[in-house]
Amino acid sequence: MHKMFVYRIYPTKKQATLLQATLDECRWLYNHLLEQRKKVYEQTGKGLSLYQQINTLPVLKQQRPSLASVHSQVLQNVAVRLDLAFKAFFRRVKAGEKPGYPRFKGRNRYDSFTYPQSGFRLDEQGKLYASGIGHIKIVLHRPLRGKIQTLTIRRSSTGKWYAAFSVECEPERLPENPHQVGIDVGLHTFATLSDGTAIAAPRFFRQEERALAKVQRKHSRLAEGTPERRQHRQVIARVHERIAFRRKNFTHQLSRQIVNASGFIAVEDLHVNRMVHHHCLAKSISDAAWSQFFDQLFYKAEEAGRTFVKVNPAYTSQTCSVCGHRQKMPLDQRLFECPCCHAQLDRDLNAARNIKALGLQSVGLPLEAPASRRGE
Structure with missing residues (x-):
């Protein structure tokens, strides 16, 4: 089964600046890809696929060098998020619900980024290493069990930072109870x-x-x-x-x-x-x-x-x-x-x-x- 383990992290001032910069780059990319989809549909009547947009990332890095400071898989995950938003939009349209077209994200509307497969690890010293950020202090208030799949770093509305690990693990069965x-x-x-x-x-x-x-x-x-x-x-x-x-x-x-x-x-x-x-x-x-x-x-x-x-x-x-x-x-x-x-x-x-x-x-x-x- 899949579970989520969420822990509080305490970045230094420099690391907090890097985390915020990563969020800003991901937000810019999300808005750019959304605008790209809208323009292509208005001009051709057809939408862009996920992989068509992922293939544009190398060109975007040349046009916007600051994107290169973000892990490549984090950038790919931004495109995945937008694709999921459009899939949910079309599902609601077919179901006759209120569609809710994907919106552009303001500064306070994009608060997390994800490492889907690599670019992070937990060190033996009890610190979290994230590519592009460094070794971050993390409080493991409960043991992390299972095989780690993804890492999502999120900023709360009060400015606190959290690390959420998606893991694949065996369920913990309890003894049978007749009550x-x-x-x-x-x-x-x-x-x-x-x-x-x-x-x-x-x-x-x-x-x-x-x-x-x-x-x-x-x-x-x-x-x-x-x-x-x-x-x-x-x-x-x-x-x-x-x-x-x-x-x-x-x-x-x-x-x-x-x-x-x-x-x-x-x-x-x-x-x-x-x-x-x-x-x-x-x-x-x-x-x-x-x-x-x-x-x-x-x-x-x-x-x-x-x-x-x-x-x-x-x-x-x-x-x-x-x-x-x-x-x-x-x-x-x-x-x-x-x-x-x-x-x-x-x-x-x-x-x-x-x-x-x-x-x-x-x-x-x-x-x-x-x-x-x-x-x-």
């Missing part, structure tokens, strides 16, 4: 498990709203187009970065705990992009990061050899998990009370048990006896 769990996500609690465990919603964005509003007010008072305003953008970016880091750390730890403790995991197949159109709940839904949580659950379960299924969330909150009776449940009603079997339980717990039952049914596994008792 089965259904997960209902929500805004009142982040997640409720079918075994009764409730994980409180951390609401990281809500916690940082005052700090974010403070720096945004200061930013709005700075005159537009001034160096002070441009520099202050990083202050706002750091607040957003801190929120994203905390949220990602939370979902990583929770998804790892669930995968380690359960052999079967069932979740709702939610369309979050549609749900955020609700103007009253959009901020809270985005803050919850359900899609990020489900994605991490999926790939960790796949590597560990766990069974992971998504089920249709329709009526999971309105159906009794004991007898199957269905009734309307307004969002403000937190207790599910069944008039048929008189079961009483939290609405999220009831939904989690229904999700688990639907998941087991979808893969042909036998349903367990209900965990709740009459009058519970």
Whole structure:
């Protein structure tokens, strides 16, 4: 399987200048190749292929000598990125979606470059060597396992640099676990498990709203187009970065705990992009990061050899998990009370048990006896 290992790197001032210069050259090349494709299509009605554009690189190096300072395969990867953008554009056109024609990249819109095969290595001294840059300090906070395929160096919006290694490795299977769990996500609690465990919603964005509003007010008072305003953008970016880091750390730890403790995991197949159109709940839904949580659950379960299924969330909150009776449940009603079997339980717990039952049914596994008792 393929995995990505991301590490923080600490370039010197000279190396940071070289990294930024490499980004600038790659961005220039991307924009030049895009303009080339547009002109050729307007003149001939036909587009250029990937290899036709790669073959123009030697001529471009003569016209722009600074391109020679960048590793040749890094330049070729720029052409590959543009080709992938056009393939995605034509795919969307055929599917009848909004096309989204590839755009020219501004200075802050091109933030990474890739060594596809060679031009880099990890030294025994614990440093990363990148062609054209030199030996860069890297913090290997966890062991890098597997055969390294590519290296991508990325600059964050706050000016931090990261090295992302794509590796091919054997999956780390976990011992079989008979425990089965259904997960209902929500805004009142982040997640409720079918075994009764409730994980409180951390609401990281809500916690940082005052700090974010403070720096945004200061930013709005700075005159537009001034160096002070441009520099202050990083202050706002750091607040957003801190929120994203905390949220990602939370979902990583929770998804790892669930995968380690359960052999079967069932979740709702939610369309979050549609749900955020609700103007009253959009901020809270985005803050919850359900899609990020489900994605991490999926790939960790796949590597560990766990069974992971998504089920249709329709009526999971309105159906009794004991007898199957269905009734309307307004969002403000937190207790599910069944008039048929008189079961009483939290609405999220009831939904989690229904999700688990639907998941087991979808893969042909036998349903367990209900965990709740009459009058519970």
